Amino acid sequence: MRLGAAALLPFALLPVLAGCIHESGGDGPLLPTPPTSSPLPPPPALNAPEPTTTAPVPPPSVPTTPPSPSGFSESYVVPCGGRPSASQVIAVVRRHGSLLAAGVPVSATTGPLCSGIWQYTVLAVPDHEPLQVVTKGSPSALQFVTAGTNVCTVDVRAGAPVALLTTANC
Secondary structure (H helix, E strand, C coil): CCCCHHHHHHHHHHHHHHHHHHHCCCCCCCCCCCCCCCCCCCCCCCCCCCCCCCCCCCCCCCCCCCCCCCCCCCCCCEECCCCCCHHHHHHHHHHHCCCCCCCCCCEEEEEEEEECCEEEEEEECCCCCCEEEEEECCHHHCEEEEEECCCCCHHHHHHCCHHHHHHCCC
């Protein structure tokens, strides 16, 4: 192990200090001068760990959300491509209750849009405000979640993907 210049400084000043005490007429004993021809003894070994080298670690990749069982990622909202269709969403809303009367013509103005297993659809109902609809599940087992002018219910906020919440203005 090599010592730096700062570690050797006390040893280098020892002869100078000894000469000062002797020349000043001090009463103290003369300090022995270490021999200049012999090297200093090595300092005791420190328990310092040996430096190690490690392979560089690549930065973590951006986490991606794997596709849901429906095949749609929860990271974004995309058109469902007919899985489910607007007709399937309208049928689920009609079965759910009295939101849509049986003979009233209804059409989808937005969607269905998918994010994971969740869907967001906006329906046009004559003489009414647009009806927002949130459903979830596979097209063959579509489940009604909520419908209205504001679909940001506790269930939707707690379970729907962030991308769908953003699309629904939650």
